[in-house]
Amino acid sequence: MNSTAEISPYVDHNGNLVVERIRKDFPILNQRINDKPLVYFDNAASTQKPKVVIDSISNYYQTMNANIHRGIHTLAERATVAYEDTRISLQKFINASSSEQIIFTRGATEAINLIASTYGVQNIAQGDCILVSAMEHHSNIVPWQILAARVGAQVKIIPINDSGELILEAYQALLNEKVKLVAVNHVSNTLGTINPIETITELAHKVGAVVVIDGAQSVSHLDIDVQALDIDFFVLSSHKFYGPTGIGALYGKKHLLEQMPPYHGGGEMIKEVTYEGFSINELPYKFEAGTPNIADTVALKSAIDYINFLSKDKIRTHENHLLNYATSLLTAIDGLKIIGTAKEKVSVISFVIEGVHHQDIGILLDQKGIALRTGHHCTQPLMGRFGISGTSRASFAVYNTIEEIDIMVDALKNAIKMLR
Amino acid sequence: MNAIETIQDQVISEFELFDEWDEKYGYIIEIGKKLTPMPDQYKVQENIIRGCQSTVWLASEYKNGLVTYYAESDAIIVKGLVSLLIKVYSNQEPKDIISTEPYFIESIGMKQHLSMTRSNGLSAMVKQMKIEALAYMN
Numbered sequence A: 001m002n003s004t005a006e007i008s009p010y011v012d013h014n015g016n017l018v019v020e021r022i023r024k025d026f027p028i029l030n031q032r033i034n035d036k037p038l039v040y041f042d043n044a045a046s047t048q049k050p051k052v053v054i055d056s057i058s059n060y061y062q063t064m065n066a067n068i069h070r071g072i073h074t075l076a077e078r079a080t081v082a083y084e085d086t087r088i089s090l091q092k093f094i095n096a097s098s099s100e101q102i103i104f105t106r107g108a109t110e111a112i113n114l115i116a117s118t119y120g121v122q123n124i125a126q127g128d129c130i131l132v133s134a135m136e137h138h139s140n141i142v143p144w145q146i147l148a149a150r151v152g153a154q155v156k157i158i159p160i161n162d163s164g165e166l167i168l169e170a171y172q173a174l175l176n177e178k179v180k181l182v183a184v185n186h187v188s189n190t191l192g193t194i195n196p197i198e199t200i201t202e203l204a205h206k207v208g209a210v211v212v213i214d215g216a217q218s219v220s221h222l223d224i225d226v227q228a229l230d231i232d233f234f235v236l237s238s239h240k241f242y243g244p245t246g247i248g249a250l251y252g253k254k255h256l257l258e259q260m261p262p263y264h265g266g267g268e269m270i271k272e273v274t275y276e277g278f279s280i281n282e283l284p285y286k287f288e289a290g291t292p293n294i295a296d297t298v299a300l301k302s303a304i305d306y307i308n309f310l311s312k313d314k315i316r317t318h319e320n321h322l323l324n325y326a327t328s329l330l331t332a333i334d335g336l337k338i339i340g341t342a343k344e345k346v347s348v349i350s351f352v353i354e355g356v357h358h359q360d361i362g363i364l365l366d367q368k369g370i371a372l373r374t375g376h377h378c379t380q381p382l383m384g385r386f387g388i389s390g391t392s393r394a395s396f397a398v399y400n401t402i403e404e405i406d407i408m409v410d411a412l413k414n415a416i417k418m419l420r
Numbered sequence B: 001m002n003a004i005e006t007i008q009d010q011v012i013s014e015f016e017l018f019d020e021w022d023e024k025y026g027y028i029i030e031i032g033k034k035l036t037p038m039p040d041q042y043k044v045q046e047n048i049i050r051g052c053q054s055t056v057w058l059a060s061e062y063k064n065g066l067v068t069y070y071a072e073s074d075a076i077i078v079k080g081l082v083s084l085l086i087k088v089y090s091n092q093e094p095k096d097i098i099s100t101e102p103y104f105i106e107s108i109g110m111k112q113h114l115s116m117t118r119s120n121g122l123s124a125m126v127k128q129m130k131i132e133a134l135a136y137m138n
């Protein structure tokens, strides 16, 4: 007897994803760049969007566009339901206990700034300490530096080893009752390292510190269970997991969100306004002032549905296959060094090549239609830690193939020959 | 036509010989490697034009009514393009430098590198070359 999974065109008889079928769902992949088929390996910066997501944006504007939560007419009701459906979808996606703990933001960056400006200002004071890791994206460093300067606190760095893993003993040594907040990424965008966020959280909680997990890079690869991991705050960006740009979310524990002051003032976040003052709306609206990015929020649900349809487990199997294949081929290139060799990694490979500037690699590979990312990847302090000015980075998503890796490796060898 | 335009037209006809992108880039890489090294006293912090990914150093001298430029980059393709800019603008009169745009860059198919202002210092370099020429005029 055939189960539905077995007859799905998306899964072969071994239970693996059929990538050729998946690629058909991503219209952008079917084009030539500089007269070569596009090879898109800049997925850690932003993934491409399946047609269901693109259609969902168009469908929203064609069938239900209206402002949400305010009108009683049919369109307003439709738009509101669709918008709130995404919240519920996201709640389930990261296993939050209630949908009011999902606050929509413009992305991970805004979510981190929200925490810093509200929770941070309220709870962190002169002489307190904020810990961030040495592998953070600028988005998870600068808001804490701004906060520290504002309240007179100190930002300290959790060091990493040469493989790009957090040194847990050093982290433990930094933890004391002065530490009020720990901010680390779940997955490093530059190194691909998966951080042990459960341990990090457990240790932080022992000294009474709150933990902010930057999930920008983890959501597309890993299963997220904010309750099981006892996460205080978790932030994400839709465009990193096949959803639209301009939408992201903050998850927070309920008692933390309830205690926090509002972020922006305006419509939606209030219950009642008089000339003398205002009363604050309940969660999650308290943090969602103004008309939000409704269309992209609605379409985000299609991205979540698409991931669930393929299953993260199968996506991971495919991506790990790509990671292992690319790692072995790249390692064999003379003078090439992979930056980020953690035991636990997602499908992100950063590398440097002796005597070759990463920008030259980026330019020459682009001539062959290959989109690599080169530079510091918004992690300048991390580049300093490795004593380099930048890397070339290939990051793989569910629609990438072994053949594309072969094309990249050939192009890379050719570029090195030209440049040396 | 001023001397800068004449040189630009020469560069454009040289590039017309290339059919394939790798020949063109191969040539730019070669001239990048051959760029006269910048005198050490000029390779200092103050002469850096910073791009997001690569760095360009630029310095100039003014003698007998002509501006001589020295430049350097840590990335080789940018260095090749820098070398072309020097070939075009160096040892020219300030008034010509200020009034002549580097149109050859577009003609040889390298416009994208000039407009990628955030990733290299190339367009900032052209601007800086003109600023220095202007300073010598006063």
Ligand SMILES: Cc1ncc(COP(=O)(O)O)c(C=O)c1O
Binding pocket: A044, A045, A106, A107, A108, A109, A110, A137, A139, A140, A185, A187, A188, A189, A214, A216, A217, A237, A248, A378
């Ligand atoms: C680890 C990490 N954190 C935060 C961000 C910021 O995400 P966004 O720009 O979508 O707000 C990124 C995006 O590059 C990232 O990779």
